[in-house]
Amino acid sequence: MTGSIELPLMRRAVVHADRIEVVTDAPVPSPRTDEVLVRSVVVGVCGSDTHAAHGRHPFIPIPYHPGHEVVGVVEQVGPGVTAVEVGQRITVEPDLPCWTCKMCTTGRQNLCENLQFFGCGWEQGGMADLFTVPADRLHVLPDDLDDITAALVEPLSTPVHAVRLAGEAFGSGLDGVRGRTAVVLGAGTIGLLVLAVLKAHGVGTVVVTDVQAAKRDKAISLGADAVVDAVAADVADQVRAALGQSADLVVDCVAIEPTVRLSIGLASKGGTVVVVGVPAADVTIPLAIVQDHQIRIQGSATYLPEDYEESIRLLQTGAVRASDIVTATLPLEHVSEAFDLSASGEHIKVLVSIGAPSVPTA
Numbered sequence: 001m002t003g004s005i006e007l008p009l010m011r012r013a014v015v016h017a018d019r020i021e022v023v024t025d026a027p028v029p030s031p032r033t034d035e036v037l038v039r040s041v042v043v044g045v046c047g048s049d050t051h052a053a054h055g056r057h058p059f060i061p062i063p064y065h066p067g068h069e070v071v072g073v074v075e076q077v078g079p080g081v082t083a084v085e086v087g088q089r090i091t092v093e094p095d096l097p098c099w100t101c102k103m104c105t106t107g108r109q110n111l112c113e114n115l116q117f118f119g120c121g122w123e124q125g126g127m128a129d130l131f132t133v134p135a136d137r138l139h140v141l142p143d144d145l146d147d148i149t150a151a152l153v154e155p156l157s158t159p160v161h162a163v164r165l166a167g168e169a170f171g172s173g174l175d176g177v178r179g180r181t182a183v184v185l186g187a188g189t190i191g192l193l194v195l196a197v198l199k200a201h202g203v204g205t206v207v208v209t210d211v212q213a214a215k216r217d218k219a220i221s222l223g224a225d226a227v228v229d230a231v232a233a234d235v236a237d238q239v240r241a242a243l244g245q246s247a248d249l250v251v252d253c254v255a256i257e258p259t260v261r262l263s264i265g266l267a268s269k270g271g272t273v274v275v276v277g278v279p280a281a282d283v284t285i286p287l288a289i290v291q292d293h294q295i296r297i298q299g300s301a302t303y304l305p306e307d308y309e310e311s312i313r314l315l316q317t318g319a320v321r322a323s324d325i326v327t328a329t330l331p332l333e334h335v336s337e338a339f340d341l342s343a344s345g346e347h348i349k350v351l352v353s354i355g356a357p358s359v360p361t362a
Contacts, residue, residue: 008027008028009024009025009026009027009028010024010026010027010028010128010129010130011023011024011026011128011129011332011354012026012065012125012127012128012129013065013066013067013125013127013128013332013335013352014063014064014065015049015052015053015062015063015064015065015066015339016062016063017055017062017063019336020053020335020336020339021336022332022333022335026128028129029124029130029131029132030078030132031076031077031078031081031132032078032079032132033078033079033080034078034079034081034134034135034136035078035081035132035133035134035135036074036075036076036077036078036081036084036132036133036135036138037074037076037077037078037130037131037132038072038073038074038075038090038092038126038130038131038132038133038138039072039073039075039129039130039355040067040070040071040072040126040127040128040129040130040131040354040355041071041072041073041089041147041353041354041355041356041357042070042071042147042148042151042329042351042352042353042354042355043066043067043069043070043071043126043127043151043351043352043354044069044070044151044152044154044155044349044350044351044352045066045069045338045339045341045342045349045350045351045352046068046069046155046189047188047189047190047278047342048060048068048120048278049066049339049342050339050342050343051278051280052064052066052120053339053343054343056280057278057280058278058279058280059117059120059121060120060121061121064120064121064122064125065119065122065123065124065125065127065128066119066120066125066126066127067119067125067126067127067128067131067352068092068094068117068118068119068120068125068126068154069119069126069151069154069155070091070092070094070119070125070126070127070131070151070154071089071090071091071141071147071150071151071153071357072089072090072091072092072126072131072355073087073088073089073090073355074086074087074088074090074138075130077135078132078135081135083135083136083138084135084138084140088140088141089140089141089147089150090138090139090140090141091138091139091141091150091151091153091154091308092118092119092126092133092137092138092139092154093137093138093139093154093157093303093305093308094117094118094119094120094137094154095110095112095115095116095117095118095137095302095303096115096116096117096118096122096134096137097109097110097112097114097115098112098113098114098115099112101113101114107304108304109304110161110301110302110303110304111301118133118137127332127335127352127354128354129354139153139305139308141153141312142312142316144316145312145315145316146322146357146358146359146360146361147357147358147359148322148326148329148351148357148358148359148360149315149321149322149360150315151322151326151349151351151357152193152311152315152320152322152325152326152349153308153311153312153315154303154308154311155189155190155193155349156193156196156197156311156315156320157302157303157307157308157310157311158190158193158276158300158302158303158307159190159193159194159196159197159251159276160197160303160307160310160311160314161300161301161302161303161304161307162194162251162274162276162300163177163194163197163198163201163251164306164307164310165274165298165300166249166251166272166274166298167201169249169272169296169298170248174197174201174310175201175202177198177201177202177203177248177249178201178202178203178204179202179203179204180203180204180248180249181203181204181205181206181243181244181245181246181247181248181249182198182203182204182205182206182207182247182248182250182251183206183207183208183209183239183243183247183249183250183251183263183266184198184206184207184208184209184219184224184250184251184253185209185230185250185251185252185253185254185259185262185263186209186210186230186252186253186254186259186277187208187209187210187212187215187216187218187219187227188210188215188253188348189325189348189349190253190276190277191208191210191219191251191253192215192218192219192222192324192325192348193320193325194251194253194276195208195219195222195223195224196222196223196314196319196320197314197319199223199319200314200319200320205225205226205242205243205244206223206224206225207224207225207226207227207228207239207242207243207247208224208226208227208228209227209228209229209230209235209239210227210229210230211229211230211231212345214346216228216229218324218348221324222324225242226242228242230259235262236262236265236266239266240266246266246267246268246269246270246271247266247267247271248267248271248272249267249271249272249273249274250263250266250267250271250272250273250274251273251274251276252273252274252275252276252277253276253277254277255275255276255277255278255279255280255283256277256279256280256281256283257283257284259277260273260275260283260285261283261285261286263275264285264286264289264290264295264297265289267293267295268289268293268295269293269294269295270293270294270295271295271296272295272296272297272298273295273296273297273298274298274299274300275297275298275299275300276300285297321360322360323360324348325348325349326348326349326350326351327347327348327349327350328341328347328350328351329350329351329352329353329357330350330352330353331352331353331354332352332353332354335352338350338351338352
């Protein structure tokens with residue numbers, strides 16, 4: 001009689017409809033051809049994660065394995081992998097394109113017609129001791145970027161992509177926002193990072209709205225020219241007064257009907273509205289105003305490799321500092337509490353540590 005073979009096991013977070021747990025008997029995956037095995041170090045909790053945990057994300061089914069904002073170390077490489085080596089520190093670009101559809105073959109793999117997403121409905125996520133992922137989804141991190149700061153590469157890339165799209169409306173990508181008037185609706189993680197990207201690329205005047213005074217104060221400390229209470233009865237009038245004119249650009253990081261309608265009103269006439277927040281439901285818009293006032297409404301979906309490169313550059317130069325954004329770090333055993341803190345509205349970015357992440361030295 002032959003004995004059973006004991007497979008190596010690991011910890012992994014699982015989000016259920018009624019709880020978030022850490023299982024301790026998940027099998028350790030093995031890298032297949034063109035894949036790598038990564039040991040997680042630190043992972044961010046995204047707004048998409050908390051929305052999904054509360055059943056409010058349109059594209060993430062429950063249960064799922066979270067963790068797409070991940071920093072780790074290459075543990076093993078599968079057959080055919082030459083771009084990365086064991087021991088290298090990496091972050092993951094979590095969209096998983098098919099590489100064969102029209103979008104992929106025209107350089108728009110973030111819009112892949114068969115897109116899957118690591119850590120968001122995929123069979124694996126980064127909130128685990130180990131995971132496998134295609135090697136072409138990795139970005140090797142520079143030595144001058146500590147792990148806590150590097151955990152911001154993915155969330156910062158979303159605002160970089162949104163601002164790049166907005167700038168294209170004015171003809172020149174990221175630099176197209178230089179000297180423009182802008183409004184950011186929502187001063188959560190993404191809204192504050194949008195503000196940072198706008199400031200780094202020379203925006204003229206930028207106004208930020210939020211319902212929480214503490215977040216409005218944070219926006220001022222990060223360079224907003226003015227802030228407005230998002231629930232004020234005359235919020236549109238206050239924003240326009242602070243701008244001195246209509247907005248060239250409005251970035252909606254909330255994406256509910258009141259903010260979409262406010263965006264259109266602030267961008268009138270001839271402005272651009274970029275929707276970055278993930279809507280939980282359909283909205284109704286004043287289409288006659290959109291048409292007659294020639295307002296551009298632009299969706300913004302995740303990022304491309306050049307957005308990751310720019311995100312890393314902004315973090316290296318200090319245009320975005322982890323000390324301004326990361327407000328809590330909890331161990332994997334307390335992942336449920338980390339989700340609660342992230343959803344509380346009292347934190348900006350909450351991280352989950354799985355290894356021993358390096359931290360900023362200044």
